[in-house]
Amino acid sequence: MEVHNVTADAETFTCNAYLATGERTTLVDAGAWxxxxxxIRDHTDDLDAVVLTHQHGDHVQQLDRVLDAFDAELYAYAEHPRRDHALEDGDELLVGDETCEVIYTPGHADDHVSLVSGQSLFSGDVVVHDDGAFEGGSFGRTDRPGQSREREIESIKEILDRMPDGVEGMYSGHGGVFHGDVRSIVEKALERAERREPKYPDE
Structure with missing residues (x-):
């Protein structure tokens, strides 16, 4: 399976939107670019599905434009006027060529889900590799209304409990793509989150 960050060239603030090509060509998050x-059309003429990790603006601003351009089905945990399929914890979903398990991972957002297969983790904003605050394992911010550090910590633990050994690709909502020992990155993110210190102390 090939995974392309189709918002990599954005000069404005957006999440990473990942196009996974293969048996079921899937876009994970639509971004704000x-x-x-x-x-997307640089890589494929067909898009089968769009999966939302959560519905913060930087992840969904261009969703209508993507859905209007392609006859794709929309998968989301929370209600959305264009949702075709409701995601639930434990669901299985074909993303590109990999069967992913849906893990409900609130904390950064109440409707947040992550996707994990035997090879890949699409972690949204729960866990990232690098984001300007930390390198080599960071976690989504939890200092705004409706967010919870405690729920974030439990979500990171849930990923660790349910992620198979050998996952080597991590595709997070912000920062760079990571290839290598994904478990070590998630463990470092948990360690930092459990300190319960402000992620951005100057804000």
Missing amino acids: GPVVDA
């Missing part, structure tokens, strides 16, 4: 449809 205007040319995202053209970036």
